[in-house]
Amino acid sequence: SQQGEEDPQALSIQEGENATMNCSYKTSINNLQWYRQNSGRGLVHLILIRSNEREKHSGRLRVTLDTSKKSSSLLITASRAADTASYFCATAPYGKSTFGDGTTLTVKP
């Protein structure tokens, strides 16, 4: 991929369960961002975590960052059918905003 890998590539869970997806990146970063994309639509920014932060929360979202391992995770708690989407992490090495391969999340009602 352009920037790194995300795993799993696909995740299917029941409504109410938690969903965790992981992202790895290759270069040093100032921050890492997570985006959501509903099928056939544009991407929507979810959350930004700075390189000096280890954890950040926003509503039902929890993001962690481990710069020593060059990895981040996104946890969605109490998932809903409306959370069904693809989730991408993004960094901006050399000023080029690039995206991981993404995780496709399906939340079954």
Next chain:
Amino acid sequence: DTEVTQTPKHLVMGMTNKKSLKCEQHMGHRAMYWYKQKAKKPPELMFVYSYEKLSINESVPSRFSPECPNSSLLNLHLHALQPEDSALYLCASSQVAGQGPGNTIYFGEGSWLTVV
């Protein structure tokens, strides 16, 4: 709702046609981007404009020609495209380009391009 507006939403063009994709933002952002996205793949960066000047061209073929008439508008001119160029083309903007917090990127809904 996105504050980045793209037109048209769908475009079908022949390989000899000339067409343009248009993008507009009114958030006062000084960086604007074109991305190309194929099915089940992440967006791929094509071009970055910073303060209305082309700052990054990711080795995109010359049949794609970007233009930034002013700080709010971004066009992508298309000429002699190939069927493999069929994809979702996403316009985006951010306060500034680069790695700072100001580079949160706001995307439009995209233009679906089919080359026949």
